[in-house]
Amino acid sequence: METNDIVKTNDPNISLYKELSKDFIKKEDTGKVKSFFIFLKNKIQTIDDNSTEANIESLLKSIFEELSYSVEQQKGGQIDGVESRVDILLFECDKERINFNKKSKEAKKNNEPIPTEDILLIVEVKRPSFNFEAKDKVKEAEDQLYRYLNQYQKHYGILSNGKVWRLYDKSKVLYGEKRYIEFDFSKVNKEESYKEQDWFSFFNYLIKKERFSKRSxxxxxxxxxxxxxxxxxxxxxxxxxxxxxxxxxxxx
CATH class of the missing domain: 1.20.5 (Single alpha-helices involved in coiled-coils or other helix-helix interfaces)
Known part of the structure; x- marks a missing residue:
């Protein structure tokens, strides 16, 4: 499967990221990368027409945990006076996730800003039927994700229905256009095996925890x-x- 069949983007720096991903894959353990490829492919193949948004959220949680993120599934809250719910927050480790929850409770109790320094990524989950070609729906979902990014003062977020993953960088908004790199896993053949595919190395590089770690x-x-x-x-x-x-x- 060619990279262009799976990857879609409006990010002008994609060539640079691809080059960096090649350097990354050379340093990675091939067995580990292959195991993640199989794990991800098998997980995504479980998605069907009966899958709910809650199913997708659970599936994404398991994928992020496989990547060694500590995952927090959020409850309801408010942004600008409107009820909202951040689906998933990603942390470097359980200690930082637990610390975030503790500080958040104290902040809410004292009517203070929520401390966000330990959050690495914000994930907005959609049901499998969500159509990434429907511009109005996508704009609505992007605006929702960016409200969360603004609230938590973060640059990096993911919008996904399980099969399609869009990775956003809020620091690169240009003339109102939100920069993203999209991976469409519905185009990966069920029989496809790991062969050090460029598109998967690229995805692996962009999504890995080490890329967002405060220590890197x-x-x-x-x-x-x-x-x-x-x-x-x-x-x-x-x-x-x-x-x-x-x-x-x-x-x-």
């Missing part, structure tokens, strides 16, 4: 590389458009 610098490295690429592009444009690029005010 993975995302900082990404940002540095993106900034360097932008500078190279600017310089190239200056060189093309102007004989004396340093005299131009366009790119200053």
């Amino acid at each position: 610098n993975v995302i900082e490295v990404e940002k540095e590389k993106i900034a360097k690429e932008k500078e190279v592009i600017k310089k190239t444009l200056r060189d093309i458009l102007y004989e004396k690029p340093d005299d131009s005010i366009v790119f200053k």
Whole structure:
């Protein structure tokens, strides 16, 4: 299965992420990656027309736990005076999840802001029938996820109906367009075996806990590389458009 058959994105930095994922997979234990591929494929194949949103939430919880996240399934709350419910919060370990719950109760009791520094990712779950091609429905779901990201002051979130996973980076909103990288696992053949597929290495890299860990610098490295690429592009444009690029005010 080709990467382009499964991956869909509006993120201009996808080539960089793919290169980083290749470096990542070289360092990973092949047996571990293969086991996760089989685990994920088998889990997703259990989804059918009778699956409910609660079923999908439970399924996603098991997948994130397989990736060593500590998972918190949230109860109802309010955002801007409107009843809401964050489906899943992901933490680095149980200690930080328990600490978050303890601090949250104290904050609510004292009418103080909820401490969010330990949250790694926010996940919004949809039922299997949710159509990622229905623009109005997707916009509504994205807006909901971004309200949660704003409330918890986080950049990274996931929107999923179990088969389709969209990974969002709120720091990259450009002209109102929300940047995402989507993986459609419904396009993975049931008989497909692990062959170090590029798309799976890419997914594995983007979703791994180590990428979001407060103890790692993975995302900082990404940002540095993106900034360097932008500078190279600017310089190239200056060189093309102007004989004396340093005299131009366009790119200053």
